[in-house]
Amino acid sequence: MSAVMAKAHKAAHKIKWRCFETREQMVDELAEACCEALMRGIRKRGTASWAVSGGSTPKPLFDAMSQAEIDWENIQVALVDERWVDLGHPRSNEAFMRAALQKGHAAEAMYIGMKTPHATPFEAVEAVNARYAQVKQPFDSVLLGLGSDGHTASFFPDAEGLDAALDINGDKTCVALRAKRSDVTGDEVDRMSISASAIAKAPHVVLMITGDEKKAVLERALAVDTHLPIAKLAEHVTITVYWAP
Numbered sequence: 001m002s003a004v005m006a007k008a009h010k011a012a013h014k015i016k017w018r019c020f021e022t023r024e025q026m027v028d029e030l031a032e033a034c035c036e037a038l039m040r041g042i043r044k045r046g047t048a049s050w051a052v053s054g055g056s057t058p059k060p061l062f063d064a065m066s067q068a069e070i071d072w073e074n075i076q077v078a079l080v081d082e083r084w085v086d087l088g089h090p091r092s093n094e095a096f097m098r099a100a101l102q103k104g105h106a107a108e109a110m111y112i113g114m115k116t117p118h119a120t121p122f123e124a125v126e127a128v129n130a131r132y133a134q135v136k137q138p139f140d141s142v143l144l145g146l147g148s149d150g151h152t153a154s155f156f157p158d159a160e161g162l163d164a165a166l167d168i169n170g171d172k173t174c175v176a177l178r179a180k181r182s183d184v185t186g187d188e189v190d191r192m193s194i195s196a197s198a199i200a201k202a203p204h205v206v207l208m209i210t211g212d213e214k215k216a217v218l219e220r221a222l223a224v225d226t227h228l229p230i231a232k233l234a235e236h237v238t239i240t241v242y243w244a245p
């Protein structure tokens with residue numbers, strides 16, 4: 001690749017890498033960065049909001065954050081995205097968030113989930129946006145994850161609703177999607193997600209990933225598979241990647 005092309009490639013996304021030798025080091029640094037972003041929000045406007053993802057990767061970060069002595073009483077913790085299942089379902093992101101984070105000092109925060117009694121997220125989207133209108137916007141910090149299929153938040157490749165979800169000029173905080181069924185989605189193809197435009201307004205957006213496979217997925221998405229949702233989001237949003245083996 002020529003130097004000019006390499007530069008053009010580089011300019012096409014706004015990803016910053018922070019690579020660590022161990023997961024413990026990564027979690028320490030990321031917890032500090034999230035605390036700083038939330039405290040900055042509190043200093044400026046009295047309250048802060050943190051949008052968090054499900055998945056297995058954030059668990060140690062939630063453990064660390066639950067012990068952080070920050071002003072949790074003035075912090076709202078909301079979901080980045082949700083599978084359209086009830087709180088009692090084993091794959092509920094809200095249940096995971098509450099079990100992993102709503103303890104220790106972080107028990108004092110206010111927690112906001114996405115699921116409503118509506119049959120589908122498309123029917124629920126107005127109600128969920130009304131709920132999220134109570135959450136401080138823009139989010140002071142957004143924690144994203146990455147799937148092996150290149151999805152982040154609930155921006156699944158080829159999902160119904162994906163174009164609206166990725167519209168950087170969109171005016172909705174929350175959007176409904178229906179993913180194509182895959183090994184990654186499992187049965188839960190119906191989704192609610194915060195939108196790319198809501199993520200883009202946040203001053204602190206991080207993507208937490210571990211292991212060589214996820215790193216390779218991200219590198220390939222940014223360089224080759226640029227149609228994948230994570231690459232599309234990174235065209236418009238400055239995202240700091242926290243990676244450890």
Ligand SMILES: O=C(O)[C@H](O)[C@@H](O)[C@H](O)[C@H](O)COP(=O)(O)O
Binds near residue numbers: 056082145154
């Ligand atoms: O709603 C979901 O389907 C999950 O939350 C999902 O988006 C998850 O964040 C990624 O697939 C990464 O998952 P792991 O952290 O388990 O690898």
